[in-house]
Amino acid sequence: MKFVITTTQSQPEPGPGLLEFATATGFEFIPRRRRGLAELAREQGARGVIVWEPGGPVLYIDGEKLFFHPGMAKSRIAAYRKKGQEDLLIKACQLQPGWSFLDCTLGMGADAIVASYFSQTGQITGLESEAAAAAVIGWGMKMYSSRMGWLNQAVNRIEVVNSDHRDYLPQLPARSYDIVYFDPMFEQPLLRSQPLNPLRKLANSQPLDPASVEQACRAARRRVVMKTQAAGDELERLGFRRVPGSRHNPIIYGVIDI
Ligand SMILES: C[S@@+](CC[C@H](N)C(=O)[O-])C[C@H]1O[C@@H](n2cnc3c(N)ncnc32)[C@H](O)[C@@H]1O
Numbered sequence: 108m109k110f111v112i113t114t115t116q117s118q119p120e121p122g123p124g125l126l127e128f129a130t131a132t133g134f135e136f137i138p139r140r141r142r143g144l145a146e147l148a149r150e151q152g153a154r155g156v157i158v159w160e161p162g163g164p165v166l167y168i169d170g171e172k173l174f175f176h177p178g179m180a181k182s183r184i185a186a187y188r189k190k191g192q193e194d195l196l197i198k199a200c201q202l203q204p205g206w207s208f209l210d211c212t213l214g215m216g217a218d219a220i221v222a223s224y225f226s227q228t229g230q231i232t233g234l235e236s237e238a239a240a241a242a243v244i245g246w247g248m249k250m251y252s253s254r255m256g257w258l259n260q261a262v263n264r265i266e267v268v269n270s271d272h273r274d275y276l277p278q279l280p281a282r283s284y285d286i287v288y289f290d291p292m293f294e295q296p297l298l299r300s301q302p303l304n305p306l307r308k309l310a311n312s313q314p315l316d317p318a319s320v321e322q323a324c325r326a327a328r329r330r331v332v333m334k335t336q337a338a339g340d341e342l343e344r345l346g347f348r349r350v351p352g353s354r355h356n357p358i359i360y361g362v363i364d365i
Pocket residue numbers: 211212213214215216217218219234235236237240270271272273290291292293306309310311312313
């Protein structure tokens with residue numbers, strides 16, 4: 108899929124941030140010249156256009172916008188900070204301060220941010236196979252700044268890598284990360300999961316394969332964790348043990364202890 112970068116109509120000059128973004132991601136910068144985004148995409152034969160906006164890059168694709176926002180992670184962490192509510196991902200991982208966490212399916216980065224908050228100092232890496240998603244979410248995370256220091260800290264320290272975990276995992280030394288985590292796209296999307304809608308336009312929707320789970324078990328020091336739909340049998344197919352959750356929750360976690 109081809110993507111190009113441009114400016115907003117109001118700030119047509121590319122600043123140093125945009126040029127750095129273009130060099131790092133490899134997407135071509137196309138001057139805006141007052142064109143609409145649909146016209147620009149058509150002219151360039153591009154699937155979508157990434158606009159360099161003041162808060163970070165925004166991908167426009169089929170009339171939808173994909174950009175980084177920590178909304179889902181923020182409410183999960185806030186539920187813990189205000190009410191002591193246990194987060195199900197953290198429970199499944201048994202994540203402790205200082206532990207490292209490899210998220211093999213970064214997406215919008217909500218799970219990686221929650222893990223980063225609870226880990227405090229451990230290395231947090233997020234892999235995303237789709238270059239445009241990795242660029243928009245990775246740079247959005249890097250540039251993110253709010254009045255909440257605890258949130259900035261959790262977001263800013265995540266290292267995002269544009270790589271397919273099927274290529275990345277076999278190259279890791281054994282026992283590299285405390286936790287290795289997978290959250291592949293669900294076959295039947297949950298209607299409730301609105302924040303993932305723009306991501307669906309370009310996400311990698313291949314199911315998790317047993318070879319990747321085997322590589323994850325080699326690369327993990329403590330646990331391999333997977334999130335999936337409670338109704339399916341993905342956990343059994345891939346050899347994960349179910350973590351008991353609420354009977355009403357359509358999502359479930361599975362673990363493999365190392
Ligand atoms: C369901 S989303 C993950 C949502 C994420 N846990 C969150 O909290 O926002 C799955 C993401 O993983 C990516 N993905 C799927 N297969 C992948 C692979 N083999 N390697 C790297 N990323 C992959 C998809 O492109 C998509 O962005």
